[in-house]
Amino acid sequence: MTERRVVITGMEVLAPGGVGTKNFWSLLSEGRTATRRITFFDPSPFRSKVAAEIDFDPYEHGLGPQEIRRMDRAAQLAVVAARGAVADSGIELTELDPYRVGVTVGSAVGATMGLDQEYRVVSDGGRLDLVDHTYAPPHLYSHLVPSSFAAEVAWAVGAEGPTAVVSTGCTSGIDSVGHAIELIREGSADVMVAGSSDAPISPITMACFDAIKATTPRHDAPECASRPFDGTRNGFVLGEGAAIFVLEELQSAKRRRAHIYAEIAGYATRSNAYHMTGLRPDGAEMAEAITVALDEARMNVESIDYINAHGSGTKQNDRHETAAFKKSLGEHAYRTPVSSIKSMVGHSLGAIGSIEIAASALAMEYNVVPPTANLHTPDPECDLDYVPLTARSQRTDAVLTVGSGFGGFQSAMVLARPERSAA
Template sequence: MTPRRVVITGIGVLAPGGIGVKNFWSLLSEGRTATRGITFFDPAQFRSRVAAEIDFDPEEHGLNPQETRRMDRAAQLAVVATREAVADSGIELTGIDPYRVGVTVGSAVGATMGLEQEYRVVSNGGLLDLVDHTYAVPHLYNHMVPSSFAAEVAWQVGAEGPSTVVSTGCTSGLDSVGHAVELIREGSADVMIAGSSDAPISPITMACFDAIKATTPRNDDPGHASRPFDGTRNGFVLGEGSAFFVLEELESARARGAHVYAEIAGYATRSNAYHMTGLRPDGAEMAEAIRVALDEARINGDEIDYINAHGSGTKQNDRHETAAFKKSLGDHAYRTPVSSIKSMVGHSLGAIGSIEIAASALAMEHNVVPPTANLHTPDPECDLDYVPLTAREHRTDTVLTVGSGFGGFQSAMVLARPERSVA
C-alpha cells in the first residue's frame, strides 16, 4: 500500500519582528534582526539581558478579555498562529468530519510566564513560604498542564480527532509536526493542525540559562548578539514565538485546489543517550536522524538544496551540526547553502522548530535562502557555506531542517516540492 503523502497548505507565524507570515518573511529575506534589550521585566540582575521579544497585543489580534485572562501568553500565540494558518489554507473545516481533524502542539516550557506571574501573586512576591491560593487566577490549572495548549487549539478549529502535546525540549516544534504527519500517513486523521508555541522570556528562564552560561552576555549590542557559526559567538539569545500549519493528504489538497507550500517528505528523531546538555563532537546522532529522514523521503543527500540549521550560536552546537552535515551529506555539504534564522529571531526553545519549518517552506516558495545575520568572522571549524549577512536567490526544491535539544534529542525533517518524481 502506497503511504499517504502529507503537505503543508496553510502557515501561521508569530515571531519577533514579524507577526504574520508576510512580515516574518520580510524580516528574514531582508536579513534584519529582532533581538533587543529585555523589556518584559527589569533584567539588571542577570548576566544575559537581551532577548527576541514579540510586540504582541492580544486584543489587536482578536482575543477577547476572557480568552486573554484564561490563556498563558504561549497559548495566546498558538491560537493566533492557528487562526492565520487555517485562513491561509482556505480549508472549510466545518465540512470535514471533526473526528478526522486532529491537533499536535509542541512546547518545551509550557505556561512559564503565567506560572511565574501567579507564583509572584500567591506568594506575595516570594515573601510567603505558605502561599495563599485564593489570590490565584481561576484558570491557574490550565497553566499547570501543557495539554491545555492542545485543548485551546482544538476548540478554535472544532477538532475532535487525535489531540497531543509533544515536549522534547528544543526539538518540540519539529517533533510535533513529525507526529502529525505520521497520524495522517497511518490514516488516523485526514487534517492536522500542527505546530508549537513557547513564551519563555521570564526571570526564571533567564536565571536557568544564566546558571549554565548558555545565553550571550553581549548586552551592549543586542541587535548583533546572536551570532551562529561566528568565531566571536558566546551563547544564544532567548526568544519567543509560535508557528502552526494546516497539514493534509496531498490528493485531497489537490482535489480542493489548495495552494501547496511543500510536502513533508521525511522525518526522524534520535537521542544520544549521553548527556542532558552535552553533544558529541562527531555529530553522529544528528547525522543518523538526517540519514533516516532522507531515506523516508527517498531523496539522496546530494539532492538537498538548502539546510535550515539549528544554529543556536553556541560553539558546541555549531561544531556538532557542521560535523553532522558532513557525515550525512558527504562532499555535497560543502556545496549546500546553510543558514540559521536564530541570528534574526533568537531561540524560542520548543517553538523554534516549527518557526524554522515555516522559514524552510517559504524559502521554497520564493526560491530565496535567508541569511545567517551577524556572521562576520567565520569559525574555522565551521567551514560550510553559511550564507552570511545577505539573503541569496537560489532554486530550492528540497530543504533539510534540523533541531537539537537538551536531553540529547536530534531531529531532522525533509521538505520537498510534491511535483518531484517518487519511486
C-alpha cells in the same frame, strides 16, 4: 495500500520582528534582526539581558478578555497562529468530520510566563513561604499542564480527532509536526493543525540559562548578540514565538486546489543517550536522523538544495552540527548553503523548530535562502557555506531542517516540492 503523502497547505507565523507570515519572511529575506534588550521585566540582575520579543497585542488579533485572562501568552500565540493557518489554507473545517481533524502542539516550557506571574501573586512577591491559594485564579491549573495548549487550539478550530502536546525540548517544534504527519500517513486523521509555541522570556527562564551560561552576556549591541557560526559567538539569545500549519493528504489538497507550500517528505528523530547538555563532537546522532529522514523521503543527499540549521550560536552546537552535515551529506555538504535564522529571531526553545519549518517552506516558495545575520568572523571549525549577512536567490526544491535539544534530542525533516519527491 497507497502511501498517504502529507503537504502543508496553510501556515501562520508569529515571530519577533513582525507578527504574521508576511512580516516574518520580510525580516528573514532582508537579513534584519529582532533581538533587543529585554523589556518584559527589568533584566539588570541577570547575566544575559537580551532577547527576541514579539510586539504582540492579543486584542488586536481577535482574542477576547476572557480568552486573554484564561490563556498563558504561549497559548495565546498558538491559538492566533492556528486561526491564521486555517484561514490561509482556505479549508472549511466545519464541512469535515471533526473526528478526522486533529491537533498537535509542541512546547518546551509550557506556560512559563503565566506560572511565573501567578506565583508572584500567590506568594505576595515571594514573601510567603506558604502561598495563599485564595489569590490564585481558577484557570491556574491550565497553566500547570501543557496539554491545555492543544486543548485551546482544538477548541479554536473545532478539532475532535487526535490531540496532543509534544514536549521534547528544543526539537518540540519539529517533533510535533513529525507526529502529525505520521497520524495522517497511518490514517488516523485526514487533516492536522500542527506546530508549536513557546513564550519563555521570564525571570525564571533567564535564571535557568544564566546558571549554565548558555545565553549570551553580550549587551552592548543587542541586535548583534546572536551570532551562529561566528568565531566570536558566546551563547544564544532567548526568543519567543509560534508557528502553526495545516497539514493534509496530498491528493485531498489537489482535489480542492489548495495552495501547497511543500511536502513533508521525510522525518526522523534520535537521541544521544549521552549527556543532558553535552553533544558528541562527531554529530553521529544528528547525522543518523538526517540519513533516516532522507531515506524516508526516498531522496539522495544531492537532492538537498539548502539546510536550515539549528544554529543556536553556542560553540558546542555549531561545531556538532557542522560535523553532522559532513557525516551525513559527505562532499555535498560543502556545496550546500546552510543558514541559521536564530541569528535574526532568537531561540524560542520548543517553538523554533516549527518556525524554522516555516522558513524552509518559504525558502522554497520564493527561491531565496535566508542569511545568517551577524556572521562576520567565521569559526575555522565551521567551514561550510553559512550564507553570511545577505539572503541569496537560488532555486530551492528540497530543504533539510534540523533541531537539537537538551537531553540529547536530535531531529531532522526534509521538505520538498511534491513533484520532486518520490511517488
